[in-house]
Amino acid sequence: MEREKKTESPMLKLARFIVDKRKAFYLIFLASFLFCAVSISKVHVNDDITTYLPAHTETRRGLTLMDEEFITLGSANIMVSISPTTPPTPSL
Numbered sequence: 001m002e003r004e005k006k007t008e009s010p011m012l013k014l015a016r017f018i019v020d021k022r023k024a025f026y027l028i029f030l031a032s033f034l035f036c037a038v039s040i041s042k043v044h045v046n047d048d049i050t051t052y053l054p055a056h057t058e059t060r061r062g063l064t065l066m067d068e069e070f071i072t073l074g075s076a077n078i079m080v081s082i083s084p085t086t087p088p089t090p091s092l
Contacts, residue, residue, distance in 0.1 A: 050063055
């Protein structure tokens, strides 16, 4: 008689490992959460993508000239969404 080998899929092995070592996983997730919570104040978001432009590019020179020549008192970002019930109008 031949004995059948019992083979487990890699996902089943991974699931079994996670269940067996769940306390270690809890500690890892808790440590990650605490690190992220402490690090929130150290993250800075750069909203001005023009700061990445080198000074010698035409775009940077144009933006600098516009800032010098025109007075901008304020700006706004507007987001418009189209209702899914409204059919799009055909363009001619």
